[in-house]
Amino acid sequence: DAKKIAIYGISMGSYWSLRLSSYDHRAAAVVSSVACFNPNNTIFTQSSPRFKQMFMYMAGYEDEEKFDRDVAQGMTLRGYLGKVKCPTLLVTGEFDPLCPLEDAVEAFSDLKVPKEMWVFENQYHPLWGIANLGGMDCHDYVLDWLHALFSGKRVPKKSGRIAYIRENGDGPWGKCEWTPPIKPGEPYF
Known part of the structure; x- marks a missing residue:
């Protein structure tokens, strides 16, 4: 249904x-x-660094600052x-x-x-x-x-x-x- x-x-x-x-x-x-x-993307800042590493890998990023700027910053529900x-x-x-x-x-x-x-x-x-x-x-x-x-x-x-x-x-x-x-x-x- x-x-x-x-x-x-x-x-x-x-x-x-x-x-x-x-x-x-x-x-x-x-x-x-x-x-x-x-x-505040605590999954990337408070949790195991592995979460962020895996997410960067899946998103095709190697540069953490670029990932933060391009991806993480926009990951909000506001x-x-x-x-x-x-x-x-x-x-x-x-x-x-x-x-x-x-x-x-x-x-x-x-x-x-x-x-x-x-x-x-x-x-x-x-x-x-x-x-x-x-x-x-x-x-x-x-x-x-x-x-x-x-x-x-x-x-x-x-x-x-x-x-x-x-x-x-x-x-x-x-x-x-x-x-x-x-x-x-x-x-x-």
């Missing part, structure tokens, strides 16, 4: 899923998980999220070094569609086998979210919902609505 096709991006794919959805509006939903959608047209779920760890919470809050606020964001208490970049979900991966719950969306059982509101999913809590479906203590761009800690 063409009306039930979703894009699900994980880690660096979380960036690409949102960029793709900003100009190709065929998908019925987009999920951007294990966040890497901040505007100015693109308002162009996404389908319901969107953002999934991030509270302390993800590749996407600080203030950047996730900014990305969420830039979306103008029905949306949700799940913030996992005390989690970092990998969101699998986590206590917040009884030892399960976030992917299982993302698929449940998509199933509920496509069956009409759960439709996010345009105003959005942010869930703070506690360790040993009720998961994303419980009473976990949260208002972050920061505004977009303000440091979380």
Whole structure:
């Protein structure tokens, strides 16, 4: 069913899923998980140098300064999220070094569609086998979210919902609505 096709991006794919959805509006939903959608390219500056080396290789660059100028500088979601047209779920760890919470809050606020964001208490970049979900991966719950969306059982509101999913809590479906203590761009800690 063409009306039930979703894009699900994980880690660096979380960036690409949102960029793709900003100009190709065929998908019925987009999920951007294990966040890497901040505007500062932390995957190239905070993560293992191997990520940048591999990306430079795939993009055909040997000169790092030229790569930074020609490619990395333009790898941002700023100015693109308002162009996404389908319901969107953002999934991030509270302390993800590749996407600080203030950047996730900014990305969420830039979306103008029905949306949700799940913030996992005390989690970092990998969101699998986590206590917040009884030892399960976030992917299982993302698929449940998509199933509920496509069956009409759960439709996010345009105003959005942010869930703070506690360790040993009720998961994303419980009473976990949260208002972050920061505004977009303000440091979380």
